Amino acid sequence: MGVSRRVVLGFGSAAVVSGGWGGVAVAGEPRGGAVVIRDARVFDGWRVLPGRRWVLVRGGVIAGIGVGAAPADGVPVVEGRGGMLVPGLIDSHVHTFEGSGADALRFGVTTELEMFGEPAGLGAARRRRRSRGRVGTADLWSAGNGVTVPGGHPVAPGYDFPRVGPETDVDAFVADRIREGSDYVKFVYEPGNPPERPLPSLTRRQVEGTIRAAHRRGRLAVGHVEKLKLYVEAVLAGADGIVHAPYDAVATDADVAAIRRTRSFVVPTMSVVDWGLGARSLLEDERIAGWLSPTQQYLLSQEPPDRPGRPDFLGIARANVRRFHAAGIPVLAGTDAPVRANVSGASLFTELEHLVAAGLSPAEALSAATAVPARRFRLADRGRIAVGYRADLLLTSADPTRDIHNLRTLHTIWKNGHQVDRTPPKE
Numbered sequence: 001m002g003v004s005r006r007v008v009l010g011f012g013s014a015a016v017v018s019g020g021w022g023g024v025a026v027a028g029e030p031r032g033g034a035v036v037i038r039d040a041r042v043f044d045g046w047r048v049l050p051g052r053r054w055v056l057v058r059g060g061v062i063a064g065i066g067v068g069a070a071p072a073d074g075v076p077v078v079e080g081r082g083g084m085l086v087p088g089l090i091d092s093h094v095h096t097f098e099g100s101g102a103d104a105l106r107f108g109v110t111t112e113l114e115m116f117g118e119p120a121g122l123g124a125a126r127r128r129r130r131s132r133g134r135v136g137t138a139d140l141w142s143a144g145n146g147v148t149v150p151g152g153h154p155v156a157p158g159y160d161f162p163r164v165g166p167e168t169d170v171d172a173f174v175a176d177r178i179r180e181g182s183d184y185v186k187f188v189y190e191p192g193n194p195p196e197r198p199l200p201s202l203t204r205r206q207v208e209g210t211i212r213a214a215h216r217r218g219r220l221a222v223g224h225v226e227k228l229k230l231y232v233e234a235v236l237a238g239a240d241g242i243v244h245a246p247y248d249a250v251a252t253d254a255d256v257a258a259i260r261r262t263r264s265f266v267v268p269t270m271s272v273v274d275w276g277l278g279a280r281s282l283l284e285d286e287r288i289a290g291w292l293s294p295t296q297q298y299l300l301s302q303e304p305p306d307r308p309g310r311p312d313f314l315g316i317a318r319a320n321v322r323r324f325h326a327a328g329i330p331v332l333a334g335t336d337a338p339v340r341a342n343v344s345g346a347s348l349f350t351e352l353e354h355l356v357a358a359g360l361s362p363a364e365a366l367s368a369a370t371a372v373p374a375r376r377f378r379l380a381d382r383g384r385i386a387v388g389y390r391a392d393l394l395l396t397s398a399d400p401t402r403d404i405h406n407l408r409t410l411h412t413i414w415k416n417g418h419q420v421d422r423t424p425p426k427e
């Protein structure tokens with residue numbers, strides 16, 4: 001981001017202060033990297049290719065894939081035997097702050113989709129994601145400022161942004177967001193938890209107007225919706241996707257059928273309702289802990305606020321994901337980092353583990369973080385290992401399509417064909 005933001009938006013969590021290092025987002029080297037990785041198995045974003053393959057990268061792009069003797073001619077050779085190549089991961093729900101994109105990249109998340117955030121740095125983000133140079137941060141697409149009402153979610157003390165009042169022309173409001181740099185439009189349809197904790201929210205008519213305004217301009221409209229009833233309303237109104245699973249009730253067969261017919265997708269963000277379960281497993285894992293930055297360690301160590309009598313959000317979300325997936329509703333992986341003991345990068349591993357616990361196969365979970373979001377968010381150059389695609393690549397020691405926990409054996413990352421330095425910052 002072009003702007004130093006030391007305070008993370010308080011999306012329902014305590015505000016946190018990011019680490020003090022800066023300037024990680026420099027595209028210093030204009031040229032893409034070159035390498036050949038040989039004798040690896042390849043998960044191409046949809047499936048495991050038969051046999052062992054070489055993958056040749058030139059100019060930051062995948063230039064060839066084959067079996068047998070790898071072409072070398074001057075390109076550095078990496079031995080991939082015993083390992084698996086996976087496309088760079090896409091996290092379909094984050095909020096960024098200074099240093100978060102570097103934290104993402106050091107865990108193989110090469111693309112982040114922000115679902116509400118400061119628009120000031122989006123011009124730089126757009127230039128960076130077109131570059132094939134050596135970058136120190138994940139590429140970013142963003143909703144920029146979302147569409148919500150005064151006093152509504154997200155409650156973000158100290159951070160001011162435009163909001164929709166009763167008299168606001170929603171179409172003009174959305175046009176302003178796109179002019180500000182929003183790649184897609186995020187709306188908030190969230191009444192809080194009445195009667196104790198109600199929140200003002202957009203009306204149904206305003207949600208419909210927002211979706212129409214986005215579509216009129218060729219942009220996706222995605223929603224923050226956590227309540228099942230409103231979820232169904234939002235997708236029937238034409239939302240392209242909802243960036244949480246419903247946490248309040250398990251969808252009926254009629255709900256699932258109605259949602260499926262809309263062809264919308266879901267980003268369940270189960271890691272944000274697992275109340276620290278995923279965070280603890282990352283902190284305790286020696287394959288992970290040594291690579292965490294101090295900011296990631298700090299965030300993962302947060303105890304989510306205790307809410308006596310709260311519903312089993314994770315159990316309800318998991319039941320919904322199971323039913324949605326079984327019905328063929330596309331599932332995309334997203335963390336909602338840095339909310340509630342979630343971090344850019346590592347927490348996507350636990351989100352994929354949650355998706356498998358909810359019934360996706362490990363390969364389907366990997367697709368949910370690669371080919372599926374690339375297709376749904378129209379990211380034409382990534383999410384696949386195929387000739388012509390951007391060389392955002394991961395190499396793991398063990399096979400994550402057999403056991404999704406094997407993604408934690410990730411040991412080498414290439415962004416734009418350049419190997420990523422995984423050394424965490426000291427502060």
Ligand SMILES: [Zn+2]
Nearest residue numbers: 011093115336
């Ligand atoms: Zn969020």
